[in-house]
Amino acid sequence: MTKKHIDEMSFLDHLEELRWHLVRATISIVIAATAAFIFKRFIFDVIIFGPTHMDFPTYEWLCKMSQLIGMTDTTFCAEKFPFIIQNRTVAGQFSAHIWTSIYAGFIVAFPYILYQLWSFISPGLKTNERKSSRGFIIVASLLFFLGVLFGYYIITPLSINFLANYNISDQILNEFDVSSVIAIVRSSAIASGFVFELPIIIYFLTKVGLVTPEFLKKYRKFALVIVLIISAVITPPDIASQVIVAIPILILYQVSIYISAIVVRNQNKKKSKIKS
Template sequence: MASKHVNEMSFLDHLEDLRWHLIRIFIAIVLCGTVAFIFGTFIFDNIIMWPKKMSFPTYQWLCNLSNFFGINDTTFCQAEFPFIIQNRTMAGQFSAHIWTSVYSGFILAFPYIIYQLWHFVSPGMKDNERKSSRGFIIISSILFFIGVLFGYFIIIPLSINFLANYNVSAEILNEIDISSYISLIRSSSLAAGFVFELPIVIFFLTKVGLVTPEILKKYRKFALVLVLILSAIITPPDIASQIIVAIPILILYQVSIYISRIVVNKQKKKETKDVRVS
């Protein structure tokens, strides 16, 4: 099937091709997830549980920043968080181990996942489009990993610090279920990773003509509102955290405008060149 030209492939051939790409993606996630499962104790002790400890670098930095501005009464400088993590179901820890391994496998295999998706889509592109899209796998992977790190070192500690110290009564103890804690870690990291793919999405939307720099500029105010809403969803409901998260997203939006303008300018130059040749 690999010998068939993309234009000669039927709809069923495309489905078969997609199926094999998805199978390879599945195998990659399983293999990476298996490695994560084997090193489960290390991942839980040094990655999953690290944001629960006050030795986490984000808390240290925010504590030093608070002291610099003379703010001594801050939760970032406390000895420990006022909550414990517990398991209340028989299969709770095993389930947490399995699903953490699956999501870890997805994160580790992300460059290969993008590689497979790219190989499925690229045969339908023109030669000049493929050339102009070189580096797509590397750039998209870097953006994704930066987003995951941003979620892990910024969104997660801000969320844990706010939610762990929030109480409506001294009579209520925070005994957090392991599934709830891991869900926060997982959703914050992956959400940030996908959000940081915005420039890549805008690049391809501009390529197919669905987005232009003018449209992005025109709806910048609406984008600002959406960014603030998104920040409110993935962060605790305090203004400082929302602003911290909103800033990089707004920067990504502005970068997307420049990328869209570059793509449009290249397309115009090519059209002008083709007209002169004809």
């Protein structure tokens, strides 16, 4: 679709175009969700309930690290967690199966969803803007999947380990509902995936002039507070977990400053060429 064609389209034509992009994105989610629904044993036993077993890679690594620094009494080296997972509602397992498949479908189809979003937006951009943003889908997808992996292998195990071993009385037996366990895995993975999109967001905000490197540097202290708040929200309330989560987010923020500086420098070079 050419830029001229876009300019000639009416508001209703744009809505119709958007509708078809959304339909295609939705179909991709349904297809991926159907595959996840079929392979339910792998999705639940291996992925969802993986962090509830002490042979999960993160626990094994943390156990070795704790032993290296001389910690003998650590929950990361236990044989099993002191809880069981159960279902308390009649349709609980079926509902969990449906919704988990949908979320899994969204994660798997995320690159195609971005492609449909970009296909709708890109015709309205200038030729040089499209060229400079050519790797948008690849970079954004890579950052999202890195965030999902970080949430799954770091935030989820830390959260489950902390909450499973936290008790206010020995008289209380932990019997976690399946929906609660799934919610921890889902929210940790997807939230981290979107947080890792920070460099992409800063890139486009800089392109439209809403953000500058100076602005990001000036409000770095406020960003640190926001990062700590985000870390507190998506992790258990212990300092070690919050620090572990805060470090990559701060790195992403610093990377975003460099990206913003590159965008501004390129824009200034183009302005200089136009003037000369």
